[in-house]
Amino acid sequence: MRWGSWSEFLAMGGYGLYVWISFGVTMLSMVGEVLALRRRHAAAVGDIPAPLARTDV
Secondary structure, three states: OOOHHHHHHHHHHHHHHHHHHHHHHHHHHHHHHHHHHHHHHHHHHHHHHHHOOOOOO
16 A cells, blocks of 8 residues: 555554554553563562572573
8 A cells, every 4th residue: 555645644544543543452462461471470480499490591
């Protein structure tokens, strides 16, 4: 697709609101998932007894 200006690009042929909200929700979900995984990983590593804990994580 070709757009003549940035405003046409952002409008996405009349579907801009749906498109940009979808992108926003997707990005928030992906960032939230990464943060949740990091938190769970840190909790899991913290639960490992000291002699068994890996130091290269």
